[in-house]
Amino acid sequence: MSDENTTIAELKQVVDRFVSEREWHTFHNPKNLAMSLSIEAAELMEHFQWLTQDEADAVIGQAENRDEIGEEIADCLAYLLSLANVMNLDLDQTLRQKMVKNAAKYPVETSRGVARPNPSGESSV
Structure with missing residues (x-):
């Protein structure tokens, strides 16, 4: 399987099956999942903390680091998918609607090549 031929629904099912087999649905509520996602995102950031862009590029060029970083990304994705499952969100529809809002924002x-906060403080990238 690859990104080219795997659907979001299939990935959501993979995560849900994993959670179901372990009887973790009781613990998988939006608060806990959002917190867990944040923790996993922090673990992802640790791989790049204090590095220059050149050093970060070198890190991802090494197979062992790339695998470890990939695992953190997978953990983040698993929590996102689980959160979408719990909230019964259609990720395709949700992402497309958000991208329409982002395009207007x-x-x-005025945004091409610009990486600065907008007036609300959110990043433009």
């Missing part, structure tokens, strides 16, 4: 004409 960050018009190409």
